[in-house]
Amino acid sequence: MRKLVYYIASTLDGFIAGPDGADPTGPNGFWPLPEDYIQHLVTEYPETLPVQARQALSVTAAGTHFDTVLAGRRTYEIGLAAGVTNAYPHLRHMVFSQTLTDGPDPAVQFVADDPVATVRNLKQQDGKDIWLLGGGELAGSLYAEIDTLILKVAPLTIGDGIPLFSRRSAFDPRTWTLTDHTALESGTAILTYTRVTG
Template sequence: MRKLVHLVAATLDGFIAAPDASDPSAPGGLLVPTPDYVAHLVATYPETLPGPARAALGVEAEGTHFDTVVEGRGSYDIGLAAGLTDAYPHLRHVVFSRTLGESPDPGVRVVAGDPVATVRELKREEGGKDIWLVGGATLAGVLYDEIDRLVLKLNPVTAGTGIPLFGAGAAFRPAAWRLTDHTVLAGGTAFLTYDRVPGGEPSA
């Protein structure tokens, strides 16, 4: 079965954006990519780079991890503000929103219904690659129980406060995760991959 993978950049204290939910990767933002960070993405997760970045870097690789990206309205709006109606034209793109209405782009499917039900349908599809949950915190909270793998791009930065990894939709339901891969870049960012332990709870 296809996995739902939450691949997301975060601070050491667990925040993915500033309190105003501004684009954390924009110049002057909370989590601005460094050259070694970008190089690692190109080498390992090229499909997670937005279309314009792929074009600028000459990236043509389809990638080996994902063929579908899902996100919430807040995350999608960051791309819209930058003039991108489909930031990931190389992936099947699903946006969950009850307020967006008609899709601004023929390549983007807007779903007003239950994200959990839709993600379960996507996971049951035969073949294909995994599903990337790009953000944001509210959608990650709603899909908390559906996330099979966490890939945390842990930046050597603290925020003090901000938008947490999981938003208010997440229930208090502790889960255990197994570290399955890790890469620490020279600039200090750590790529940490954790797989959910089925039925697992944190040990005492």
């Protein structure tokens, strides 16, 4: 069965973006992007690089982990504001929104249905794993469906911002097993956790 994987960059204090929700890696962003971090993405997770980064880095590899990416409306709109109508044309790109029903790129699929029911259906289909891109609201609504957490923890704290999971998520303690880890010389730690079931 396919797994839902929340693959996301996080600060040491658990934030995925600043309070304004803007792209932390953008032109005025605060996120560190050292060379070894970029190289790790290119080598291990090339499918998670947005189209403009893939072009700039001459990345053509399809990737081995994901064939579908899930995003919330606000996350999708970050790309739109930068003039990118589909940041992941090499993946099945699904955007969850109650207000947006379509967009400028026909390849992007807008979903108004319940995220949990949609993900449960996707898990039953053939294919690679499903990448939960974010943001925190969508991750909060899919909290119980996440099978694997892959956190790219930057050596950075910001004090306040968009948390890994929406503050409206239900209190629901879960246990995870550390199944892989990579520490980059620049200070980022890539931590892979698998949910303990049963």
